[in-house]
Structure formats: structure tokens, C-alpha cells
Amino acid sequence: MHEETEITSLPDRSIELPEPVAKFIEEWKDKPGNLIMVLHKVQEHYGYVPRDVAFEVAARLRVPLAKIYGVITFYHFFKLRKPGRHQIAVCMGTACYLKGGEDLIKELETILGIGLNQTTPDGEFSLEAVRCIGCCGLAPVLTVDGQVYGRLTKDQLADIVARHRGA
Amino acid sequence: MAYTQFVLVCAGTACDSCHSRAMYERLVEGVRAHGLADRVQVVRTGCFGFCAQGPVVKVLPDESFYVKVQPTDADEIVAEHLVKGRPVRRLLYSGPAPAAAVTDIPFYQKQLRIVLRNCGLIDPENVHEYIARDGYAALARVLTEMTPEDVIEELRRSGLRGRGGAGYPTWKKWSFTKAVEADTKYIICNADEGDPGAYMDRSTLEGDPHSILEAMAIAGYAVGAHQGYIYVRAEYPLAIHRLDIAIRQARELGLLGRDILGRGFDFDIEIRLGAGAFVCGEETALIASIEGKRGMPVPRPPYPAVRGLWGRPTVINNVETLANVPVIILKGGDWFASIGTETSKGTKVFALTGKVNNSGLIEVPMGITLREIIFDIGGGIKGGKRFKAVQTGGPSGGLIPEQFLDTPIDYESLAKLGSIMGSGGMIVMDEDDCIVDVNKFYLEFTVDESCGKCAPCRIGGRTMYNLLTKIAEGRGTVADIEQIQTVATAMQKASLCGLGQTAPNPVLSGLRYFGDEYRVHIKERRCPAGRCRALVTYTILPDKCIGCTLCARRCPVNCISGERRKPHIIDLTRCIKCGECFQVCKFGAVQRS
Amino acid sequence: MGKITLEELRELRERARAELVRREADTSGGDIIVGMGTCGLAAGAREAMSALVEELNRHGLSNVRVRPTGCMGLCHSEPTVEVRIPGMPEVIYGKVTPEVARRIVEEHVLGHKLLDDHVYDRPAPDLMSPPARPGK
Numbered sequence: 001m002h003e004e005t006e007i008t009s010l011p012d013r014s015i016e017l018p019e020p021v022a023k024f025i026e027e028w029k030d031k032p033g034n035l036i037m038v039l040h041k042v043q044e045h046y047g048y049v050p051r052d053v054a055f056e057v058a059a060r061l062r063v064p065l066a067k068i069y070g071v072i073t074f075y076h077f078f079k080l081r082k083p084g085r086h087q088i089a090v091c092m093g094t095a096c097y098l099k100g101g102e103d104l105i106k107e108l109e110t111i112l113g114i115g116l117n118q119t120t121p122d123g124e125f126s127l128e129a130v131r132c133i134g135c136c137g138l139a140p141v142l143t144v145d146g147q148v149y150g151r152l153t154k155d156q157l158a159d160i161v162a163r164h165r166g167a
Numbered sequence: 168m169a170y171t172q173f174v175l176v177c178a179g180t181a182c183d184s185c186h187s188r189a190m191y192e193r194l195v196e197g198v199r200a201h202g203l204a205d206r207v208q209v210v211r212t213g214c215f216g217f218c219a220q221g222p223v224v225k226v227l228p229d230e231s232f233y234v235k236v237q238p239t240d241a242d243e244i245v246a247e248h249l250v251k252g253r254p255v256r257r258l259l260y261s262g263p264a265p266a267a268a269v270t271d272i273p274f275y276q277k278q279l280r281i282v283l284r285n286c287g288l289i290d291p292e293n294v295h296e297y298i299a300r301d302g303y304a305a306l307a308r309v310l311t312e313m314t315p316e317d318v319i320e321e322l323r324r325s326g327l328r329g330r331g332g333a334g335y336p337t338w339k340k341w342s343f344t345k346a347v348e349a350d351t352k353y354i355i356c357n358a359d360e361g362d363p364g365a366y367m368d369r370s371t372l373e374g375d376p377h378s379i380l381e382a383m384a385i386a387g388y389a390v391g392a393h394q395g396y397i398y399v400r401a402e403y404p405l406a407i408h409r410l411d412i413a414i415r416q417a418r419e420l421g422l423l424g425r426d427i428l429g430r431g432f433d434f435d436i437e438i439r440l441g442a443g444a445f446v447c448g449e450e451t452a453l454i455a456s457i458e459g460k461r462g463m464p465v466p467r468p469p470y471p472a473v474r475g476l477w478g479r480p481t482v483i484n485n486v487e488t489l490a491n492v493p494v495i496i497l498k499g500g501d502w503f504a505s506i507g508t509e510t511s512k513g514t515k516v517f518a519l520t521g522k523v524n525n526s527g528l529i530e531v532p533m534g535i536t537l538r539e540i541i542f543d544i545g546g547g548i549k550g551g552k553r554f555k556a557v558q559t560g561g562p563s564g565g566l567i568p569e570q571f572l573d574t575p576i577d578y579e580s581l582a583k584l585g586s587i588m589g590s591g592g593m594i595v596m597d598e599d600d601c602i603v604d605v606n607k608f609y610l611e612f613t614v615d616e617s618c619g620k621c622a623p624c625r626i627g628g629r630t631m632y633n634l635l636t637k638i639a640e641g642r643g644t645v646a647d648i649e650q651i652q653t654v655a656t657a658m659q660k661a662s663l664c665g666l667g668q669t670a671p672n673p674v675l676s677g678l679r680y681f682g683d684e685y686r687v688h689i690k691e692r693r694c695p696a697g698r699c700r701a702l703v704t705y706t707i708l709p710d711k712c713i714g715c716t717l718c719a720r721r722c723p724v725n726c727i728s729g730e731r732r733k734p735h736i737i738d739l740t741r742c743i744k745c746g747e748c749f750q751v752c753k754f755g756a757v758q759r760s
Numbered sequence: 761m762g763k764i765t766l767e768e769l770r771e772l773r774e775r776a777r778a779e780l781v782r783r784e785a786d787t788s789g790g791d792i793i794v795g796m797g798t799c800g801l802a803a804g805a806r807e808a809m810s811a812l813v814e815e816l817n818r819h820g821l822s823n824v825r826v827r828p829t830g831c832m833g834l835c836h837s838e839p840t841v842e843v844r845i846p847g848m849p850e851v852i853y854g855k856v857t858p859e860v861a862r863r864i865v866e867e868h869v870l871g872h873k874l875l876d877d878h879v880y881d882r883p884a885p886d887l888m889s890p891p892a893r894p895g896k
Contacts, residue, residue: 040442175874285888307769526836
């Protein structure tokens with residue numbers, strides 16, 4: 001079921017992959033359906049999927065680059081641009097929406113001076129809205145680098161941002 | 168001297184409003200008067216649910232549960248129960264206890280935990296604690312005493328149906344896959360819980376991961392599969408972590424891997440991560456995703472049971488369905504079938520959230536009513552507001568209004584109401600929530616998550632969303648409603664997969680039960696709940712405004728003016744209707760209309 | 761531990777059951793179980809757990825075991841903690857801040873008194889054959 005397309009002419013962009021990523025690819029190289037798992041590993045390491053790494057993955061897995069970008073752009077989880085050092089993700093699941101998730105986003109946009117899916121000029125914070133993270137009992141919630149803050153009100157946000165700035 | 172008895176007085180909001188405080192004081196006084204103060208402790212507690220039956224009092228250690236206790240009853244509880252050790256029978260809870268038959272435990276709770284049997288009790292990272300509570304005993308029984316046919320027969324008797332959405336009988340799925348001749352078959356656990364407002368599966372995986380591994384191995388034995396995959400959302404790092412530990416522990420003990428328990432059966436499990444695509448909850452899309460491709464559905468038949476992962480026969484069950492399996496094997500299909508309704512057996516786990524006092528993860532027998540869930544377990548609506556609707560089934564489900572709160576819930580009754588059981592999100596809405604706005608929220612979700620492969624879903628969803636936006640912005644016409652209905656029918660009939668087929672459900676139920684609210688948006692250009700921004704106007708009432716300037720200072724666009732201690736004015740041409748002034752005013756001077 | 765057979769699984773079960781009462785370590789003082797699902801952790805379960813451990817240590821109560829579990833289902837009152845000590849009914853406490861956690865040790869474990877305003881009801885009876893527990 002997998003594409004047997006041979007990649008004949010890869011541009012000369014071959015790069016060194018960091019050890020954990022290289023090792024992971026080596027381990028998964030021959031397993032069917034490995035692409036998404038490999039992309040997860042890449043994003044875990046870089047925070048996104050850099051273009052030259054995507055080329056390298058294509059070469060090592062012998063998968064067409066188009067397929068890799070097809071997969072990356074299909075799934076919300078994968079990012080093509082480098083996120084901020086701290087990633088703020090506001091939950092927009094139903095419970096959080098009903099309890100004011102949108103207000104949290106607006107307030108954060110004001111505090112950070114950026115819009116949704118943008119990164120502050122100093123590269124410190126990026127802001128995104130995410131699907132339900134399953135803490136509906138604590139709605140509205142957001143996460144900063146995976147750490148969950150719940151039962152939030154707008155006035156707590158400046159504090160939370162300050163706590164992570166430079167940390 | 169140590170206390171030997173404890174009297175728990177519910178001090179939740181609802182009980183508090185009906186004299187629980189007076190009763191608490193009276194109990195304390197009674198205990199002191201009878202000289203029991205160093206033997207009996209009276210404590211106030213958090214909400215126990217049962218708010219309609221309040222105030223409630225519980226006595227430990229004997230677990231007597233008193234309801235509708237009046238302050239005057241306090242004396243009797245002290246004199247009879249605490250002094251003489253005779254519970255006051257007339258005050259004991261004796262309501263319907265649907266599951267009482269299956270446990271010998273005095274039962275006043277509305278919940279019954281089969282799926283969540285170990286959640287909140289065992290250490291999920293310690294396989295020994297799972298084993299101590301009969302973990303892997305079902306797998307052992309299956310491998311020693313039962314043929315694959317026996318296993319499927321037990322499931323058939325149990326009446327277990329898929330908990331992920333449509334409610335297809337689990338035994339049938341298994342027997343289809345079993346019947347196919349193939350060298351390789353697969354078991355997939357669908358843990359791609361994408362429904363916003365649902366977290367039952369995450370909690371099960373985090374709290375009791377081994378139960379899923381055990382069930383998958385049992386499924387493998389029944390259908391002749393030796394490899395399983397758990398497809399889990401990447402957004403659930405803790406669940407992934409605990410599954411990973413559980414798989415390693417099970418392998419170490421030989422409960423996964425080659426020759427399990429020395430019985431010659433091989434089965435192993437691998438975790439595969441989702442990547443944030445709701446459509447991957449659909450089984451053919453999920454398979455595509457495990458295969459490393461874009462998660463797009465393909466037409467069925469052939470069903471995955473016959474042609475699934477890498478073209479091989481594949482059983483796909485969701486987390487909650489699987490979690491039931493070991494208990495069914497241990498306690499018997501007949502036992503399981505004794506719980507629930509005619510068509511829907513066993514229990515259902517719900518994530519009860521939204522505008523309800525006690526949000527939480529609950530497991531209830533099928534056939535319980537929505538009223539019992541929302542008011543007895545959930546403790547009613549937050550802040551004493553009015554109940555408006557409850558959404559079950561997430562973006563594929565529908566809104567259920569007040570008049571159907573007493574419907575016993577099962578797969579069929581919810582479908583009749585225009586909703587679905589779905590995976591188990593249950594979101595309660597109150598008078599401040601706008602139906603048009605909520606419908607729009609879910610459609611925005613399904614439009615965003617549509618994979619774009621088939622036109623009815625890709626174009627139909629967008630068309631409906633645009634029409635709803637039009638209505639929410641006060642530009643709607645009566646003809647729009649008709650058009651919504653036409654598009655909805657097309658989507659239901661022609662979409663390739665469940666996502667598109669069910670996406671119109673929330674809107675259709677909204678139109679069916681809250682048509683008036685839609686009409687007010689269209690004809691009067693008004694949003695009664697005040698959620699649709701374009702239809703709301705904020706004004707300051709001059710007679711209530713004391714000129715504190717708070718609103719003017721908070722207004723993000725500086726469109727409020729006025730002198731200190733004089734009534735302020737909002738410049739409506741510049742107002743962005745953020746509602747900040749409305750929220751911050753302490754004098755009720757900002758009016759929303 | 762290597763692979764086990766059926767007989768060994770049975771033995772392991774019996775042993776594990778007994779272990780719930782008494783492990784190699786002395787747990788005669790009882791168990792404190794902290795709900796550590798995602799919701800619990802988000803609401804501060806880790807802080808509650810550290811406070812419990814610190815406070816137990818401070819009082820030299822090495823025979824009380826603190827252990828994690830999954831979600832107890834009481835999301836509205838996270839973090840949740842179940843306390844099972846001999847001579848006291850088993851109760852679930854909700855909204856356990858580090859402060860409340862220290863009070864649990866002081867008042868419940870040492871003082872054999874329940875804490876006012878923090879007890880929540882167990883959502884359902886235990887379906888599986890309940891293992892023998894300390895305190896019963």
C-alpha cells in the first residue's frame with residue numbers, strides 16, 4: 001500500500017539530523033505508516049517542521065516530499081513556522097467557549113500585542129487557539145508550554161504571561 | 168477521645184439555600200446537648216449532588232443517607248440515630264435506584280462504575296494494583312476456558328454496543344472480522360477523542376490503561392489478530408505516557424508479547440499518535456492516518472472489519488467500549504445485560520460540563536434521565552440560572568430542550584430527539600447561551616475539520632456556516648432557514664462519512680426546538696441571550712450611572728465619555744461591543760439590549 | 761520479573777492484594793491517594809501531593825503512604841484526595857490546596873477529625889471485589 005516512488009534527484013540540501021531524531025528515524029525506517037510518528041519526533045525536537053529537515057526526512061524514509069507536505073498541512077498539530085519560546089494555547093472546546101475562551105484570547109492579544117497564530121517580535125511568545133484539551137471541568141483553560149491553567153479570569157492573564165517571560 | 172461517628176451536612180449552594188446552615192447548627196447543638204460532642208463530629212461538606220432533595224445529610228461510618236432534612240428533623244437524627252443507633256427511616260433516601268439490583272451495596276448514588284471501575288482507585292503506573300483488582304483475570308479466563316466463539320457469544324449476550332458514536336453491536340464487528348480468512352488481522356483502539364467537551368477516554372487511559380490493553384488482547388484472541396494499535400491524540404501527553412508504561416509492564420510480565428500466560432497466544436500493541444484531525448475519529452480516516460497518510464475517509468463498504476488497516480480485516484473499537492470487555496468476561500454477559508434499557512445495555516460515561524454546578528466525569532446506567540444527571544449528579548445550573556438546553560454528542564449531536572429532560576436516555580431515545588449518544592460529551596447551557604451562537608460554534612468546528620474530500624461536506628458546511636453568520640449578524644431572512652434545511656438534508660444524505668452526515672444535527676435540533684430564538688434573530692434583529700455581538704447594543708442608564716469612570720477607563724477603544732460623578736455616554740458609532748463596560752459596572756448602569 | 765504463567769498470575773494477584781494492605785514498607789498508618797489525571801494536575805494535584813509528603817515527613821509519619829491515582833471524576837472540586845486511615849471512615853477531600861493538604865495531615869491523620877467544608881461524596885460504590893483495606 002505504500003508509494004514506491006523512487007526519489008532520484010534530491011537537491012543538495014542534505015543536513016545532519018540531531019541524534020535523537022536520526023536514531024528515531026533509523027528505528028522506524030522500515031515500519032509501515034511511520035511518517036506521522038517521525039514528524040512528531042521532528043516537531044518535538046524543533047518545535048516545528050523545518051523545511052530542510054522535511055527534505056532530509058524525505059530522503060531517509062524514501063517518501064516523496066509532496067507526501068510529507070501533504071501530511072503536514074492536513075493535520076492541525078504540525079507547524080511549518082517556528083513558534084515562540086513559550087507557546088500559549090487557549091482552549092476553544094465547547095465548555096471553554098461557553099465560559100469565555102474568546103475573551104481570554106482577546107485579552108492575550110492585547111497583552112502580547114499580537115494576533116492569533118502570531119509570534120511576538122522578540123520570539124518570546126506565540127499565541128494559538130486549540131481544540132478541547134479535555135479539562136472542561138476547569139473551563140476556561142489555557143496552556144503555556146503544556147502547563148495547564150484553569151478556572152481563569154481575564155485579570156489573571158498578565159500575571160501568567162509575566163511568570164513565563166524570560167523563564 | 169476519638170470520634171466514632173461523623174455527620175456530614177451538605178453545604179453546597181443548593182442545600183445552603185434551604186436551611187442546611189440552620190440544620191448544621193441544630194445538629195451541633197443537639198450533639199452537645201446529648202453529651203456526644205467528644206464522640207460525634209458534625210462537619211459541613213462540599214456539594215453531594217441530589218440538590219433537589221436537599222438538604223442532605225450523611226452519617227458515617229454506616230453510610231446512612233438522609234434527604235430533605237428540615238432543621239426540626241435534626242433533633243430526631245441526634246436522639247434516634249446518634250444516641251440509640253437507630254437510623255431515622257422516614258428520612259432515608261429511597262428513590263429509584265436503577266442499578267441497585269446489580270450490587271449488594273446500599274445504593275443511593277445514581278452512578279455505577281464499570282468502565283471507570285479503577286479510575287481514582289489504583290495507581291495507573293503500577294500493574295500490580297490493576298492485577299490486585301482482578302486485572303488480566305479476564306484475559307486468563309479467555310485463554311484457558313473459552314474458545315473465540317465463546318468470547319463473542321458472551322459479548323452478544325451482554326448487548327454491548329459501540330460507545331464511540333453510532334452504537335453498532337460490538338460482537339457483530341468482532342464476528343465479521345473473525346469470519347474473514349486472512350493471514351494477518353488487526354485490533355485498533357480508537358482513542359482519538361476529538362469531540363470538543365469530551366474527555367472520558369482520556370481519563371480512562373490515564374486512570375486505568377491496563378484495562379484497555381487487556382481488552383485488546385481479548386479481542387485479538389476472539390478474532391485471530393496478533394497486533395493491536397492504539398491511536399491516541401497527541402494532545403494527551405499524560406495518557407500516552409501512562410499507556411507507554413503500561414505496555415512495557417505488560418510485556419515484562421508476559422501479558423503482552425509471545426506466548427501470553429504460557430497459552431500459546433501472541434499479541435502485542437503499539438501506540439500511534441494522532442495529529443489533531445477530528446475526522447480521524449472516523450474509522451476509515453483513522454486507518455489512513457495510522458498508515459501515515461492524510462486522514463481522509465474512504466467509502467464503505469468494504470468495512471474495516473473485512474478490509475481495514477493495510478487491507479487486512481480490522482476491528483476498531485473505542486476506548487470506552489473496550490474498557491467494558493474485561494468486566495463482561497468476568498461477570499458474564501447476562502449480568503451486563505441486566506443493566507440498562509431494552510436496546511442499550513450497561514452504562515455510559517459522560518463528561519458533564521458547561522453551566523452545571525458539579526462538572527465532572529460520570530458513569531451512569533443507560534436509562535437514567537437527563538434530569539437526574541443534570542440536577543441530581545450535576546447539582547443543577549450554576550448561579551441559579553435557568554436551564555436552556557443540553558448538547559449531547561458534540562458536533563455530531565444535537566440540543567435537547569427542557570421538555571425532554573425526563574426521557575430515559577439510550578441510543579434510540581436520543582436519536583429520536585434529534586441528537587445522538589455520541590462519545591459522551593454532555594454540555595449544559597443556560598439562559599445566557601444563545602442557540603444561534605452555539606450552532607454556529609459547532610458548525611465552525613465541523614467546517615474547519617472537514618477533510619474536504621467530498622463536496623456535500625466541504626461546500627454544504629461552509630454554506631450553512633455563512634447562512635448562520637448572516638442570521639447572527641442580523642442580516643438573516645426567513646428564506647435562509649429554508650435554505651439551511653435544504654443544505655442540511657443534502658449533507659446528511661450525500662456526505663461520504665459521519666462527519667458530514669451528522670454536521671447539520673446541531674443546527675437542525677436548534678431550529679426544531681428553538682425556532683423562536685432563530686425568528687427573533689431574523690425578524691426583530693435581536694439576540695435574547697446577548698451573545699450575538701452584532702445584535703447587541705450597550706447603553707448607559709443615566710439614572711443609575713454615578714460617574715465612577717471605571718467603564719471609561721476599561722473601554723479598549725475609548726468610546727465612553729463623561730465627567731467624573733456625571734452620567735457617562737457610549738459612542739455607539741465607535742463601540743466594538745466587547746461588553747467590558749457591562750461586565751465591570753458595579754451599579755447595573757450599563758444596559759445590554 | 762520475567763514472564764508469568766497462569767498460576768503465577770493468580771499468585772501475583774493474591775500477593776498484590778495483600779500488598780495493598782501491607783507492602784515491604786510499613787503502611788500501617790494508612791493511605792492517602794491523590795487524583796492525578798490531567799485535570800487534577802492542572803488544578804494543583806502535584807502541589808497538594810508535595811505538601812502532604814512534606815507534612816507527613818515533618819511529623820515523622822513514615823507509615824502513611826501517599827500514592828497517585830487517575831481521575832476520581834469530581835472535576836469541579838479538583839484537586840481531589842482520598843484519605844484512608846485506620847479508625848476513620850474513608851473520605852474524599854476536594855479543592856485540596858497545599859494549605860488544605862497540611863490540614864489533612866494535622867487534623868485528619870493526627871487529630872482523627874474530618875475537615876470542615878472539604879469532604880465530597882464518593883461518586884459510586886466499588887464494583888470490583890473490594891480488597892481488604894486498612895481502616896476497615
